[in-house]
Amino acid sequence: MNQLSDRINNLSTSATLAMAAKARELRAEGKDIIGLSLGEPDFNTPDFIKDAAIEAINQNYNSYTPVDGYVDLKEAIINKFKRDNNLSYTLPQIVVSTGAKQSLANIASVMLNAGDEVILPCPYWVSYSDIVKLSDGVPVEVQTSIDNDFKMTAEQLEAAITPKTKMIWYSSPCNPSGSVYSKEELRALADVLKKHPNIYVVSDEIYEHINFKGGHFSMAEFDDMYDRTITVNGVSKAFAMTGWRIGYVGAPDWIARACNKIQGQVTSGANCIAQRAVIKALEADPSSIKYMVDEFKERRQLILKLLGEIEGFKTNEPEGAFYVFPNISSYFGKTIKGKTINNATDFSLFILEEALVATVTGEAFGNKDCIRISYAASQDEIIEAIKRIKTALS
Numbered sequence: 001m002n003q004l005s006d007r008i009n010n011l012s013t014s015a016t017l018a019m020a021a022k023a024r025e026l027r028a029e030g031k032d033i034i035g036l037s038l039g040e041p042d043f044n045t046p047d048f049i050k051d052a053a054i055e056a057i058n059q060n061y062n063s064y065t066p067v068d069g070y071v072d073l074k075e076a077i078i079n080k081f082k083r084d085n086n087l088s089y090t091l092p093q094i095v096v097s098t099g100a101k102q103s104l105a106n107i108a109s110v111m112l113n114a115g116d117e118v119i120l121p122c123p124y125w126v127s128y129s130d131i132v133k134l135s136d137g138v139p140v141e142v143q144t145s146i147d148n149d150f151k152m153t154a155e156q157l158e159a160a161i162t163p164k165t166k167m168i169w170y171s172s173p174c175n176p177s178g179s180v181y182s183k184e185e186l187r188a189l190a191d192v193l194k195k196h197p198n199i200y201v202v203s204d205e206i207y208e209h210i211n212f213k214g215g216h217f218s219m220a221e222f223d224d225m226y227d228r229t230i231t232v233n234g235v236s237k238a239f240a241m242t243g244w245r246i247g248y249v250g251a252p253d254w255i256a257r258a259c260n261k262i263q264g265q266v267t268s269g270a271n272c273i274a275q276r277a278v279i280k281a282l283e284a285d286p287s288s289i290k291y292m293v294d295e296f297k298e299r300r301q302l303i304l305k306l307l308g309e310i311e312g313f314k315t316n317e318p319e320g321a322f323y324v325f326p327n328i329s330s331y332f333g334k335t336i337k338g339k340t341i342n343n344a345t346d347f348s349l350f351i352l353e354e355a356l357v358a359t360v361t362g363e364a365f366g367n368k369d370c371i372r373i374s375y376a377a378s379q380d381e382i383i384e385a386i387k388r389i390k391t392a393l394s
Ligand code: PMP
Pocket: 039, 098, 099, 100, 101, 102, 125, 171, 174, 175, 204, 206, 234, 235, 236, 242, 245, 246, 247
C-alpha cells in the first residue's frame, strides 16, 4: 500500500534532473551519450572564487550562519543589485538560500494559500509548476507563440487573470526559450497589473549575465512594481557554480522576513564556505565572466546554424541563457526506424536511443511541440550531437 502523502504522490520528478540521471545511467552501461539535457555551465568556477572558499575554510568558517545569510554577503548582494539593476534594497529585504530553487520554494510557501493561481507564461522553467503545486497553488499556463519569441503579451496576461490570481512567475532571460523581455514589453505587462494591485511578480533573473544582446531590465525597476516584485537571482549560471548552491532574493521586507522564517524551520542558513566565496563573485566586475558569455554566444550561432540544416526544426533566436527550444512537431505521426513519434517526449526519447543525445521534452516546460537542447557543452560535442540527430532522423 502506498503510504506516501498525496503531496508527494502528486509531484512530478524534475524532468531535467531525470534526463541527466538517465544519461548518466546509459553512460555507465558503456553508451557514448552526449548530454545536452542539463542546464549547467561546463566551465570551471573561476579561480578567484575558489581561492576565497579555500581561504574561508582555513579561516575556520564552520558555524551556522545567520538564516538569511552573512551580513557582508547581503551587502555584496545589495551592491550588485544597485550596480547591475539600478535596484535599491536594504538588509532586511535580502534572503540568501540554498540555490535559487530554494528561494522559489520559499516564495511559494510564504505567498500561496490553497487554490491561489500562479500565471506561468509557457514555456516556463521546469520546476515552477511543481513548486507552486507543492504549496497547494494552482499553475495557470499561458501558451505563447514562437512567432512572438515565446513571450506573453499584455492581452494574454489580461485574459489569464481571475479573482484567484495571486502571482506571475517568469524568467528573463528565459529557461528554456532564451527569450529576453525588453523594458517596453515588461511595461505593457506592468500596465495590466496596475488594474490588479493584489498580484505579485516573481522575476527570475538567474541568467541575467548570459545575455547576448545586452539590455537586461528588472521588473522591480518600475517604481509602481517595486513593492510587488520579488527579484530572484543566484550564482549557479553566471559563475559556473551550480553545485555550490547559493541563490538569493531582493523582495519587499515583509516577504523577505517570511522567507527567513520558513528557511529557519526548514534548512537554516546556506552553506558557510559557499557564502564566503559568493561575496567575491558578486564583488567582481561582470567583465570577469565575459569569456564564458562570449563562448556561449559562439555556441549559440553554431547550434542555430546546424539545426537550420535539419529538416523540420523551427527555432527562435535565443537572446540569452544557453538553450535552444526548437519546435519539432513536424515529426509527429511519423515512424522512423520502426519507432512512431507522437509527441515531444517520444521525439526526445527517440533521439536518446537512436542518436545517443540527451535533450529534454518540451512537455516538462509546458510546451507540447518543442524540445530543449542545452548548448552548455563544447563546440565539438555540439557538432557531433547535431550530426547524430540529423543521421538518426534521415
Ligand atoms: N531558475 C531558473 C530559470 C533556472 O534555470 C534554474 C536552474 N538551475 C534555477 C532557477 C535554480 O537555480 P539554482 O537552484 O541552481 O540556483
